[in-house]
Amino acid sequence: MWTEFPPLRRRLRSQRGVTLVELIMFMVIVSIALAGIVQVMRLTTANSADPLRRKQALMIAEALLEEVRQAGFTYCDPSSANAETAQNAGECALREDFGNEGPAGTVFLRPFDNVNDYGAANGNPVAAFNDGSGALADALGRRMNLAGYRATVAIIPEALGDIPAGAGADTDALRIRIVVDYEGADPPVTLDGYRARYLPVPRSE
Template identity: 70%
Template sequence: MSIERLRARQRGVTLVELIMFMVIVSIALAGILQVMRMTTANSADPLRRKQALMIAEALLEEVRQAGFTYCDPRSENAASAPDAAACAIPENWGNESASGVQPLRPYDNVNDYAGAPGVPAKAFDNGAGELTDALGRKIDASGYTATVAIVPDQLGSIGAGAAAADSNALRIRVVVGYGDGEAVTLDGYRARYLPTVGSE
């Protein structure tokens, strides 16, 4: 009879085992909840990075789509000049305007987006310092900033030339900042396909 009592007693869980089980499960649950909290808190960051990447791609494409001529489009020989020296009005860094009024984007030449080679410029901001699209409409993305830097560069067999605006290859760098010092940087190149033709 005592053997049957011993077997009946061993079927249950002791109080110490139950307490240990509860401690282990509560530690595991606390770890899982901590991971879920961190995931939820940081879930907005990938979205902001994706938005910054989309903005950077659009702005880089805008710059790459601009003309790449030796002459300012107002020059009468803009379509036929073989180099900047032959232009009546040579193309230069920064956007030019005959009337002194800042021209609207998109600008007529790639180098109009930068005031000097390699110097980041806020070419995509309106007069109020707000980031805008190519048509001048404010981009509804608060907290984003964008700069562009353009520099003559070697592109395969195409030489960079000097730091002048008549280089045959340019490297375009667009940086879109967001959050606390975070940024997306995209580089692109633009080369003259037909140097004597005004716009590609």
């Protein structure tokens, strides 16, 4: 009967649980791992909206660039009588009407009839896409439901291929730069496009 005790002791030792020190170490390791996972999840959640806002800013920039590029680009104001045939700015006739620009002091209505109406001649950025309250508006002047977004346009005379960079109204190529910014954007979305002047309609002899 006494010979059965040593095997029993060995079985009891082999089935022994973890010690208090081992349990504490396990809890510490699991706590550190969970803290790291929670931190990663927090950062991911906090930044998950930024790609969506950046994509939306890019869509806004593309739409505004397309609007500007579709405007007329002649030596004369498009409302001039010979806008389609003038060979240089000096041949422009008097304007037949005010077009969509209106007399001095009136609010301009988009879309403008000339690319140069969107920006300053010196190429400085202009907030040409805002309504009277400073909010982004569509081409019909209706406010966009896009709080926090800001857009500017710069019209810059620039050489394009074989087209040299001109000056003033005789410039034949323009760089159109749209910048859309929003809170937290770093850097803002910048989109460039070009607009070349088409050859005027030949005069009939």
